[in-house]
Amino acid sequence: VLKTDSVKMFFFPFVGGGHQIPMIDAARVFASHGAKSTILATPSNALHFQNSITRDQQTGLPVAIHTFSADIPDTDMSAVGPFIDSSALLEPLRQLLLRHPPDCIVVDMFHRWAPDIVDELGIARIVFTGHGCFPRCVTENIINHVTLENLSSDLEPFVVPNLPHHIEMTRSQVPIFLRSPSPFPDRMRQLEEKSFGIVTNSFYDLEPDYADYLKKGTKAWIIGPVSLCNRTAEDKTERGKTPTIDEQKCLNWLNSKKPNSVLYVSFGSLARLPSEQLKEIAYGLEASEQSFIWVVRNIHNNPSENKENGSGNFLPEGFEQRMKEKDKGLVLRGWAPQLLILEHVAIKGFMTHCGWNSTLESVCAGVPMITWPLSAEQFSNEKLITDVLKIGVQVGSREWWSWNSEWKDLVGREKVESAVRKLMVESEEAEEMTTRAKEIADKARRAVEKGGTSYADAEALIQELIARRLARQD
Numbered sequence: 511v512l513k514t515d516s517v518k519m520f521f522f523p524f525v526g527g528g529h530q531i532p533m534i535d536a537a538r539v540f541a542s543h544g545a546k547s548t549i550l551a552t553p554s555n556a557l558h559f560q561n562s563i564t565r566d567q568q569t570g571l572p573v574a575i576h577t578f579s580a581d582i583p584d585t586d587m588s589a590v591g592p593f594i595d596s597s598a599l600l601e602p603l604r605q606l607l608l609r610h611p612p613d614c615i616v617v618d619m620f621h622r623w624a625p626d627i628v629d630e631l632g633i634a635r636i637v638f639t640g641h642g643c644f645p646r647c648v649t650e651n652i653i654n655h656v657t658l659e660n661l662s663s664d665l666e667p668f669v670v671p672n673l674p675h676h677i678e679m680t681r682s683q684v685p686i687f688l689r690s691p692s693p694f695p696d697r698m699r700q701l702e703e704k705s706f707g708i709v710t711n712s713f714y715d716l717e718p719d720y721a722d723y724l725k726k727g728t729k730a731w732i733i734g735p736v737s738l739c740n741r742t743a744e745d746k747t748e749r750g751k752t753p754t755i756d757e758q759k760c761l762n763w764l765n766s767k768k769p770n771s772v773l774y775v776s777f778g779s780l781a782r783l784p785s786e787q788l789k790e791i792a793y794g795l796e797a798s799e800q801s802f803i804w805v806v807r808n809i810h811n812n813p814s815e816n817k818e819n820g821s822g823n824f825l826p827e828g829f830e831q832r833m834k835e836k837d838k839g840l841v842l843r844g845w846a847p848q849l850l851i852l853e854h855v856a857i858k859g860f861m862t863h864c865g866w867n868s869t870l871e872s873v874c875a876g877v878p879m880i881t882w883p884l885s886a887e888q889f890s891n892e893k894l895i896t897d898v899l900k901i902g903v904q905v906g907s908r909e910w911w912s913w914n915s916e917w918k919d920l921v922g923r924e925k926v927e928s929a930v931r932k933l934m935v936e937s938e939e940a941e942e943m944t945t946r947a948k949e950i951a952d953k954a955r956r957a958v959e960k961g962g963t964s965y966a967d968a969e970a971l972i973q974e975l976i977a978r979r980l981a982r983q984d
C-alpha cells in the first residue's frame with residue numbers, strides 16, 4: 511500500500527495572473543495533504559512565486575518549482591490574448607516527464623499543446639478549469655438548448671433553460687465562442703474526455719446544484735477556495751506576483767477608516783479600461799460620497815504601453831487631489847495586495863469584474879460585491895453572485911469588453927453612483943447582503959478544513975492516484 515507522501519503531482523499553470531495564481535495555490539493545497547507537488551514554470555515566470563514557495567519549503571511543505579531550461583517571454587496577456595504560443599517548452603516538458611514521470615500532471619485548460627504529450631506518455635492528466643461549476647452549467651445548457659441566432663438582438667433577454675434558478679442572459683453576455691462557429695468548445699470537451707478528471711477551484715456549499723451537475727457528467731474534484739491556503743500576511747501580500755504597490759501604504763490608509771466603510775474597486779489582472787470609462791467611474795465614486803480604494807489600469811491604443819505601473823493621468827482633472835484632500839479615496843496604480851485589502855475590517859464592498867478568483871476571494875472575505883463583468887465567463891459569475899447567492903448589486907454592464915476593439919458600452923456615472931450607494935449606504939438590503947456574504951465565508955472556511963467537502967475531495971484525488979499507480983504495477 512502506498513502512502514500519501516509517495517504521490518508525485520506536477521502542476522503546469524498557464525502564464526498570467528487569473529490562471530496562474532490559483533494553480534500555484536492548488537499545488538500548495540495538495541502539498542498540505544502530503545502529495546509532493548512540483549510547479550513547472552519558465553525561469554522568468556517562476557520569479558513571481560519563488561519567494562512564497564521558498565517560505566513554504568521552510569515550513570516543511572513538500573512543494574517545489576521546476577524551471578525549464580527554455581524560456582518564453584513573461585508576456586503581458588492583455589497585449590496578446592490568452593493563447594500565447596508556448597510550444598518552445600514542448601521538448602523540455604517531454605524530457606522532464608520521461609526522466610521523472612509523476613503520478614499526474616495538472617494542466618491549465620488553456621494549454622493547447624501540453625495535453626497531447628502528457629497523454630502520449632500515459633501520464634494521468636488532470637484539467638484545471640480556472641472557474642466555478644455554475645458557468646459550465648450555463649454554457650452547456652445554452653449550447654444544447656438555445657438557438658442564439660433566433661434572438662432578435664444582442665440585448666434580447668432569454669432564460670437559460672434547465673437550471674434550478676431563474677437566470678436570464680443576453681447574446682451579448684455569452685462567451686464569444688458560443689456566438690460564432692468556433693472549434694474551442696469541442697477541443698475543450700475532447701481534452702476533458704481524455705483526461706483523468708478535472709480539478710475545480712470552488713466549494714460544494716457555494717453552488718451545490720451546479721457542483722452536482724458537474725460531478726454527474728464528469729470526474730471532478732472540487733477543492734477550493736484555494737486562496738485560503740494563504741495564511742500569513744506575507745503569503746497574502748506576495749501571492750503569485752510581487753505587489754508593486756506599497757502594501758503598508760494601503761493598510762495604513764485602511765487602518766484610518768471606520769470598519770465596514772470602504773469600497774474596494776479593481777478589475778483583475780488583465781482588464782485595462784479606456785479613459786472615458788475610468789472618468790465615469792471617478793465621477794460616480796465621487797458623487798456617491800463613499801470612501802474607496804481603487805486600482806486603476808488604463809488601456810492605450812498601443813498595447814506595449816499597457817504597463818502596470820503606467821502613471822499617466824486618465825482620471826478627471828483634479829480628481830485625485832480632491833479625493834486626497836477630503837480623505838475619501840486612495841487611487842493605486844500597480845499590482846495590489848488584494849487578499850489583504852479584501853480581508854481588512856474597513857472594507858465593506860468590492861466593485862469587481864467578477865473574475866472567478868476575485869469572486870471567490872470576496873466570498874472568502876465575506877464581502878458583498880458590485881458586479882461589473884467584462885468578458886469570458888464573468889457575466890455568468892455575475893448571475894451567480896446576484897441572482898443565486900444574492901450577495902451583489904449589478905452595475906449594469908451589458909456587453910463584452912474585448913482586447914483591442916473599441917469600447918462599445920460605457921457604464922455611465924449615474925449607474926456607478928447608484929450601485930455604490932445601494933451596497934455601501936446603510937439599508938436593510940445592504941445589511942442582508944453582508945450577512946449572507948459572511949455566512950458563505952464561514953462555509954468556505956469549513957470546506958477546506960478537515961471534514962469539509964473540499965478537504966475530502968483533495969484527499970480523494972490523492973487516493974485515486976495511489977490506486978491508479980497500484981493498478982498499473984500489477
Ligand code: UDP
Binds near residue numbers: 779
Ligand atoms: N490580483 C492581485 N492584485 C491586483 C490584481 C489582481 O492580487 O492588483 C489577483 C487577484 O487577487 C486574483 C487574480 O489576481 O487572485 C485575478 O484573477 P481573476 O480571476 O479575478 O481575474 P483575471 O485577472 O483573470 O481577469
